[in-house]
Amino acid sequence: MSKENNHISSYKDHLLVLALLITLTVITVAITSIELNAFNTAAAMLIASCKAAIVLLYFMHLRFDQKIFLIMAFLVIALLVVVIGITFIDYLYR
Amino acid sequence: MENNHLPNYLEYRGKRTGLLGWLTTTDHKRIGLLYFYSMMTFFLTGAVLGILMRLELIAPGRQLVDAQTYNAFFTLHGLAMIFLFVIPGVGAVFGNFMLPIMLGAKDVAFPKVNLLSWYLYVLGAIIVLTSQFMGDGPPDTGWTFYAPYSLKTQTNVVAAVFGAFVLGFSSILTGLNFITTMHRMRAPGMGWKRMPMFAWTLYATGWIQLLATPIVGITLLMLAAERLLGIGFFDPAIGGDPILFQHLFWTYSHPAVYIMILPAMGVISEIIPTFSRKPLFGYTALIVSSMAIAFVGYFVWGHHMFTSGMSEGARWVFSFLSFIVAIPSAIKVFNWTATLYKGAINLQTPFWWAMAFIFVFMIGGFSGLVVGSLATDIHVHDTYFVVAHFHYIVFGGTGFAFFAAMHYWWPKIYGRMYNTKIANIGLLIFFTGFNMLYFPMFILGLMGMPRRYYDYLPQFQDGNVISTIGSWIMISGLIIIITNLIRAKKQTGKIVDNPWNGPTLEWSIQSPPTLENFEELPVVTHGPYEFK
Structure with missing residues (x-):
């Protein structure tokens, strides 16, 4: 790949993503205290999917590639x- | 050796020589042969176990071994044949050797990773084999490790599972290497539509290896975690679901059937045009059918579980999808036979192997529809009908194609021609023995004889006797075939570069090839099957 296509994320962006991931982790734990019955698993999976998407897009640079x-x-x-x-x-x- | 031949990859002396030269090689051809020699060792081990099992089953009651030993035999037979022979099989040996040459490249994209794949393969094999002699006795679960029995048995399941896990990594790395090689290493002019069909089937296989193998890896780890840590994944007594194990196991292991069979189909797609002197009929359709088999093959795993307690809705979905996957397989057979039409057919040994492949593969394929159909599967599930079916597909398909590839490319690999008359006699005996060994199992299955049992009722004896005699005939043919090839390898005499007038790039270079295959990188100007 040519050099001009290489995207270098700033520390600020990395920290923002980190904060977002930690927030989502807190939500994952917090949501277990709410009784959603069968939807508890669905909610956990949804949050986990969001976290995975963020990791793929930003940490693994898919958004910029x-x-x-x-x-x-x-x-x-x-x-x-x-x-x-x-x-x-x-x-x-x- | 003729004077105009350059030093070949067998004669090449690098920094290290002798055994060390082989064990540290990154040459794709030598790695292909490393796979070949180790794989043949495991194949013959599996074959001996198979012969012993057939000998045990020649009559009701104990003949040779006790029930527990018999269970260990069929587990090791399955593990060796499936994980150590047919899954890596054609791809690891002939893919490694031929793919870069067919693409006009000097090597695969990651030669060191290629060597690592072989080491992982050998490490996995050693773990699987030593699991037989360590701990509390050889595993007795069958190669499928079905839960909850695999969680309860006191035998050495964890080691065998770990071996299979390591073998999975070897497979993933090989798939990754082949895919990258095809994307990045093709010679100038070698467009996607100019790649030989064998390369295309390896491409489809590579994707299955990459995307399906991690699933079985994680499944086997879950099994080990449940045995060692008591986490309730599969055992209903601690909140698990045994059918989940079957889902996860077959989500990989059914696509694995296509890992085995697709490169085999690729071999046949190379042999038939060469010996018909005609371009492959329906080249594009064959590419599409290879990719379609790889894709649809992902979604049919549930047909192994029709009687396991899966829901009715899931059963008909899986049955429907299983019938769909028969279509691209049939397209291949139709295209092969259409290639023969009005061809100048050259009846040489590889061609006979290809014809034998089509014959047994069709029997295996059609009997697959019987077990893929819900109503009939209820009756024949877990009977010898299924044993016959998968031996016709796995051994009759992949095994026959492996032998076809050996006879087709042997002159290229070693530069020596074997005695074709003896090879044909060996094939005839092998083919007769094969059908005598496995066809009675269809009848036995329809009569209701269950599979995996150590003993059987007296009414099943006739079929079992025929089957056991068939195993002796087949092994006689195998001995003739292998001896003939070894003799050819050792003989000195005329080197043959292109004995079949093959059209693809590997036949344009010397036999055996030089270290870097091509002295000058070829420029490809036409499709793979153009005959002068």
């Missing part, structure tokens, strides 16, 4: 979603 890498990462995640989705066809209709 060529679109092809974003597409490839998206396809892999989509595959995982489909695999988990199909597995849940079993659990939901058992």
